[in-house]
Amino acid sequence: MTLAEELRGVVGRVSESPSDRETHGEDLTYHAPRLPDVVVYPETTDEVAAVLRLANERGVAVVPFGVGTSLEGHVIPLEGGISLDLSRMTGVRIHADDLAATVQAGVTREELNRRAGDHGLLFPVDPGADATLGGMAATNASGTTTVRYGGMRAQVLGLEVVLADGTVLQTGSRAIKTSAGYHLTGLFIGSEGTLGVITELTVRLYGIPEYTIAARAAFPDLDAAVRAAVAMIGSGVAVTRVELLDALTIAAVNAYKETSYPEAPSLFLEFGGTEKGVAGELEAAREICAVEDAVSFEFEREEEARKRLWEARHHAAFALTAAAPPGTKFKATDVCVPISELPGAIRHARGLVDDRGIEASIIGHAGDGNYHVGFMVDPADREAIEAAEAINGEIVEYALARGGTCTGEHGIGLGKVAYLEREHPDLIPVMRGIKRLLDPNGILNPGKVLPRG
């Protein structure tokens, strides 16, 4: 029997169509596509376990797939095999009285927020894309609200995970805290589908703040904008979001979204809480921006205007893509540094791209010390990719020399394997041991996270 025929014996929907294989062979970035041999769409944990048992026995690679919005090639099936599309696993149970929800892996964060919103609750992690919760857990996603709420590891109370051999595990509990043995929940979060397939997760929810304000501050130069963000964090201003956008990004956003934001380095801010509390924080932020000679400081209370602002921020990568020649694709750095190092790090990055005469945007989760330099590259242009990669390498070295990390939130995937080795050479043997323990045949997302051993 062929692989597809065998799979049809254990799972309802199995596709070998070229279009299905193509949509499961690439992500949003410059990484070269590679098609899976077959795409399967399980609807239950039992089906996931059956697929994995079969693949494990046959030694066929399995790559979990949510909606394909990860940024380092995580979902590309480097060895072909099975793309395990979890988007049909969409069960949601809201435990409103416990400020928690249990969701299947294929639920997207916007869908969860719609369901939680019916109870006056929200799920805070916001990486921009409408990713699945399973994918967000697998990549330890964070994003614009991390400065207030933390990333996925702070939100997930427990997981259902299927191991390579089909064993189903339940980690954690529905309680807010537990100290019951080794922290396997945290180990599977961020393991990028290489240690197990997350099929269900229990996450924390939060009350929707009674009052929310979004603000925009534009600055005379990038350095002033970064300094203002760092000063807000240092002085404890309670921001929910503090996002840095350079002039190039704002210009691309204005063209793409038909907005008219001043085309200057800017901070996009959000504050949530009680009306009085928010007013106090907003005033503190405005004073800090004034010290850095902000050229404007505007805020919006209305939900529509706030939504427009964050959509503009979230669509920055699409806007940059739209502004670039057809066929070019997006490539981003993702270092994170201790907050006091952020102004120097961004000056260094700006200097690097200017010196090389390369057009690049800089956006950042400035409150976390995490920023992205975005390049538009033609995947066929080896030289352009190498130039971008050389800059990425220098940015990573700069961050590591100052106590930072090569990836604040995008993860390792296939694009940063060499940087993981550079950052944590001492940890690779331990990580490799854990990989062998949980996936002895190496079928789970091979070629990701760890260097080929």
Add this chain to the structure above:
Amino acid sequence: MTLAEELRGVVGRVSESPSDRETHGEDLTYHAPRLPDVVVYPETTDEVAAVLRLANERGVAVVPFGVGTSLEGHVIPLEGGISLDLSRMTGVRIHADDLAATVQAGVTREELNRRAGDHGLLFPVDPGADATLGGMAATNASGTTTVRYGGMRAQVLGLEVVLADGTVLQTGSRAIKTSAGYHLTGLFIGSEGTLGVITELTVRLYGIPEYTIAARAAFPDLDAAVRAAVAMIGSGVAVTRVELLDALTIAAVNAYKETSYPEAPSLFLEFGGTEKGVAGELEAAREICAVEDAVSFEFEREEEARKRLWEARHHAAFALTAAAPPGTKFKATDVCVPISELPGAIRHARGLVDDRGIEASIIGHAGDGNYHVGFMVDPADREAIEAAEAINGEIVEYALARGGTCTGEHGIGLGKVAYLEREHPDLIPVMRGIKRLLDPNGILNPGKVLPRG
């Protein structure tokens, strides 16, 4: 050469004195003492690595020791061997501009707070005891402030860990977030000295709130107090602490600390932030307490009075010990349940002890759904210990049936090994595999966390 003679070749201070061995042979609880053969006091990571290499080659057990305040027998050397006392590793570096600190394992949380306080900063995790940061990380400590700041896993950015074979690892970074490979930081936190010895850690610090108020509310019965705490969490009142104390505990505290708190079930609360913000939260909390017919609601702004209140709470276990016959020791349950289950769980626990005619106190980190039933037992009285253990077992079953955990914060140690098996039978093989990977000779804190395999 004897073990002590060999150890003297690699570490400055080695003791075989009966008094040193005795202080390293027990914790604060009812668990039976067992003396180590030798106590060593390393002062550097290199010395820790040398001790472990030697022990690993000889197959000698090593039990890390901070100040011995853990509650499930974690530090008791069940197989004798080496007690590795880290209390002389007391280096502190405050990175004030990064809201972080790097400390050696033997630094206590009060010392860290003194040093951080010079910069207007605080380290938030507060388990009551003045534990070492190394011990707090090893046991994933949390406590009274977890409802606002989270426990140790939320605070630790990176670790230096020495493995059983003497290999020194650096996990994490000084950046606020990282997605660089498997989350080994989180794996070592809460591993209770069974996977490696934590020698240094980088932790987050926070600005000291400009305004803090402590409050006490007394209630007609325990159930009303619990309901009020749950309502505060459900409605999003921004408490920094929300602690439940029953009448028995308050009476013991009054006798021990010469205070005169009303001897009724009570909530001890804390609020921190801006003056206006705190006033708003305090009023919201007071209204909730009034709905539950609170018989009193008093608050203190002065630091001395606040300190007295929290000292009273923190000394509850000492107070209960002082009130009990000499020779009796403390034994506590530690389940954590989803917050909506807390009123039922505490009614169930109260009913159990009343039915059996056993005197027991109930205190809880009510905002987290975590509570402790405390028994004073004579370690020689097998029957009393078994009765307490039977109640503990029923409390655990109740919690597990409702999505909770057998331990919210005390950990497994040797006292809860059977409950870990009960809660996570499916996870034991994975945990055991990780243990074998990192400590193949089983020298690190043998008999703790995992059942004998």
